[in-house]
Amino acid sequence: MPETPELKRVANQTLEALLPLAAVPLALTIGAVMLWLLKVNPLAAYGALVSGVVGSVFGMTQSLVQATPLLFVALGIVIAFRGGVLNIGAEGQITVGALAATAFALSLPHLPAVVMIPLCIIAGALAGAAWGGIPGFLKARLGVNEILSTIMMNQIAIQLNLYLLTGPMLDPAEVAAGTSIAQSALLPRAAWLPRLVPQTLLNAGTILALILAILVYIFMWRTTIGYRIRAVGLNPNASRYAGINVRIYQVLSLVLGGAFAGIAGAALVMGVQRRMIYGLSGGYGFTGIVVALFGQLHPLGAIPAAIIFGALLVGADQMQRTMQVPSAIVTVILGMIVLFVVSSTIFSRRRARKRQTHV
Amino acid sequence: MSDLFTLPVILGIVYSGIRLATPYLFAAIGETFAQASGVLNLGVEGIMLMGAFTGFYVSTITGNLWLGLLGAAAAGILLGLLMALVSVTLQAEQGISGIGLSLFGLGLSSLLFEKLMSSTVAINGFPSVRIPLLGNIPYLGDALFNHSLLVYAAFLMVPISTYVLNRTTLGLKIRAVGQNPQAADSLGISVAGIRYLTVTFGGMMAGIAGASLTLALINLFQENMTSGMGYIAVALVYFGGWRPVGVLGGSLLFSFVNAFQLWLQVKGVKIPSNIALMLPYILTILALTFAANRARQPAALAKPFERGEA
Numbered sequence: 001m002p003e004t005p006e007l008k009r010v011a012n013q014t015l016e017a018l019l020p021l022a023a024v025p026l027a028l029t030i031g032a033v034m035l036w037l038l039k040v041n042p043l044a045a046y047g048a049l050v051s052g053v054v055g056s057v058f059g060m061t062q063s064l065v066q067a068t069p070l071l072f073v074a075l076g077i078v079i080a081f082r083g084g085v086l087n088i089g090a091e092g093q094i095t096v097g098a099l100a101a102t103a104f105a106l107s108l109p110h111l112p113a114v115v116m117i118p119l120c121i122i123a124g125a126l127a128g129a130a131w132g133g134i135p136g137f138l139k140a141r142l143g144v145n146e147i148l149s150t151i152m153m154n155q156i157a158i159q160l161n162l163y164l165l166t167g168p169m170l171d172p173a174e175v176a177a178g179t180s181i182a183q184s185a186l187l188p189r190a191a192w193l194p195r196l197v198p199q200t201l202l203n204a205g206t207i208l209a210l211i212l213a214i215l216v217y218i219f220m221w222r223t224t225i226g227y228r229i230r231a232v233g234l235n236p237n238a239s240r241y242a243g244i245n246v247r248i249y250q251v252l253s254l255v256l257g258g259a260f261a262g263i264a265g266a267a268l269v270m271g272v273q274r275r276m277i278y279g280l281s282g283g284y285g286f287t288g289i290v291v292a293l294f295g296q297l298h299p300l301g302a303i304p305a306a307i308i309f310g311a312l313l314v315g316a317d318q319m320q321r322t323m324q325v326p327s328a329i330v331t332v333i334l335g336m337i338v339l340f341v342v343s344s345t346i347f348s349r350r351r352a353r354k355r356q357t358h359v
Numbered sequence: 360m361s362d363l364f365t366l367p368v369i370l371g372i373v374y375s376g377i378r379l380a381t382p383y384l385f386a387a388i389g390e391t392f393a394q395a396s397g398v399l400n401l402g403v404e405g406i407m408l409m410g411a412f413t414g415f416y417v418s419t420i421t422g423n424l425w426l427g428l429l430g431a432a433a434a435g436i437l438l439g440l441l442m443a444l445v446s447v448t449l450q451a452e453q454g455i456s457g458i459g460l461s462l463f464g465l466g467l468s469s470l471l472f473e474k475l476m477s478s479t480v481a482i483n484g485f486p487s488v489r490i491p492l493l494g495n496i497p498y499l500g501d502a503l504f505n506h507s508l509l510v511y512a513a514f515l516m517v518p519i520s521t522y523v524l525n526r527t528t529l530g531l532k533i534r535a536v537g538q539n540p541q542a543a544d545s546l547g548i549s550v551a552g553i554r555y556l557t558v559t560f561g562g563m564m565a566g567i568a569g570a571s572l573t574l575a576l577i578n579l580f581q582e583n584m585t586s587g588m589g590y591i592a593v594a595l596v597y598f599g600g601w602r603p604v605g606v607l608g609g610s611l612l613f614s615f616v617n618a619f620q621l622w623l624q625v626k627g628v629k630i631p632s633n634i635a636l637m638l639p640y641i642l643t644i645l646a647l648t649f650a651a652n653r654a655r656q657p658a659a660l661a662k663p664f665e666r667g668e669a
Contacts, residue, residue, distance in 0.1 A: 034470070086454045088458060138644070138648055144644070144647045144648050145647060148643070148647055152590070152591075152594075152641075152643045153640075155586070159636045159637045159640075160633070163634055286462060293455065326469060326473040326474065328467075328469035328582075331465055332462075332463055332467050334466070335405070335461070335462030335463025335465070335466055338455060338456070342445070342451035342455045343449040345452070346450050349450070
């Protein structure tokens with residue numbers, strides 16, 4: 001391989017990093033055209049979106065609140081993708097993680113906060129890890145396509161949640177009032193994550209997510225296990241020849257991916273809702289995929305990406321309230337961003353191939 | 360328990376089982392073509408939703424079910440072309456791009472539904488057509504030969520697609536492109552051309568599958584009404600060993616379990632409905648786990664083709 005001048009290499013890398021960023025303005029532009037065709041003034045709609053985020057302290061903190069589960073989920077997806085497995089099951093892993101944290105807090109209500117909070121988060125992580133581990137095991141042992149099995153696990157989690165919230169875990173107060181809204185009892189105060197700004201929902205979960213992002217970076221790039229996960233993802237055959245047990249690392253990447261989504265669920269109930277509700281996962285599992293892709297499958301890249309998409313979710317809420325634009329437009333935009341980002345990788349691959357043929 | 364399995368009950372389950380197999384059959388047979396040529400289209404879910412919405416919308420405003428069906432097919436073709444562009448021309452990772460397409464279809468169908476249709480009134484879907492002679496067989500006639508035209512069409516797709524895939528030059532080309540695109544390319548077969556054809560056809564079938572829900576089975580549109588059917592259809596292709604007959608078996612297994620589960624709920628059998636509703640998804644995982652003949656999997660499945668690459 002000829003020595004590429006350092007400057008050119010850096011320029012190329014910068015271009016490759018920036019190219020996917022164009023996906024957001026492109027998708028927003030097409031979204032604007034759609035709104036215009038639907039007789040909605042796109043400037044007014046996007047104006048409402050922006051003012052929903054930057055127009056108030058609540059909007060700004062809420063963007064971070066929304067970014068938090070996205071970051072947890074994206075960290076798990078980054079690990080799984082780097083290990084060569086696609087985890088589409090975060091939605092279900094969030095749900096079981098939240099259920100486990102809720103069940104733990106409600107069954108041992110008298111624990112002090114210093115014990116309660118870490119144990120609840122661990123319970124969420126373990127449940128999420130198990131929910132991700134099943135598809136991981138099935139893939140490693142029996143070659144079951146993990147994309148399909150994780151999607152099915154999502155649907156199973158939805159039904160499990162409904163079953164528990166309308167039966168065994170239904171809030172006794174709801175039963176007494178005869179209203180029977182599908183939600184659990186309020187968590188004991190010891191399990192509440194401290195709120196950081198008064199009158200907002202911003203809580204300590206956000207700080208935990210940031211710390212974990214840095215830890216995941218260290219884990220993936222500075223430890224042997226992380227190195228092996230990445231090696232298995234890059235080239236399973238070469239890894240096998242190098243003596244790495246490929247199957248174990250595939251299972252591990254899905255288990256870790258599930259654990260992070262489980263923590264997201266635990267943090268949502270402990271920091272935001274303070275009880276388990278129906279529809280808690282609310283699309284974070286899928287938006288987290290977009291965040292991970294947009295953050296270049298890097299744990300630190302996921303931080304700004306999570307904030308951008310967290311803000312997008314908050315702005316869309318405002319757009320729906322003031323402009324009657326269905327928040328489904330955000331799903332459309334997210335879908336387009338995924339398509340653009342995965343399509344843009346062809347340019348970097350083409351260039352890589354060209355470099356190889358010059359040998 | 361004995362009154363649970365009387366003859367009318369069994370015939371009722373058979374009748375709904377046949378009916379409910381329709382969307383799975385359309386979507387999974389279309390996907391069989393795409394996968395046979397080496398493209399994993401995970402966007403089926405989103406395409407089905409767009410087909411379901413378009414069929415419902417066009418039928419509602421024109422009052423013509425056939426135009427609705429045509430609209431659903433057209434929507435499917437457009438989204439199929441988009442998937443082909445992304446996964447064949449731009450060689451994107453197919454698992455992720457399919458998820459993107461599904462999000463796109465889910466969002467767009469909900470957006471259009473909320474903006475274009477203020478109220479939801481059920482439409483009169485395709486009526487049942489009794490097949491002469493066969494339809495007059497006592498008991499079985501009602502259960503098997505008194506369905507809407509879309510149901511018959513879905514089952515007819517099985518022999519037709521088996522014939523096309525196994526007995527025609529086109530079918531041979533499709534399978535060649537899916538097994539060994541390099542060899543197919545060197546024989547002058549256009550790998551990209553074949554893949555565009557199969558993915559677009561698969562898109563059209565997924566669109567029709569969605570329309571079968573809104574125009575024949577449920578006759579209403581709801582946001583995210585497929586709730587995973589498109590993904591199940593993709594799983595059925597694996598389960599069916601990439602053969603239309605296998606897909607037929609899988610679709611029937613599914614729809615019968617579903618019909619049985621619905622019946623249990625109607626009868627008020629003491630199973631929590633949410634547990635019963637998990638069944639199809641648990642069954643899918645089991646089906647994938649014990650899918651026969653993984654050896655039949657197209658060797659180039661989900662691998663983009665670049666000429667000159669070993």
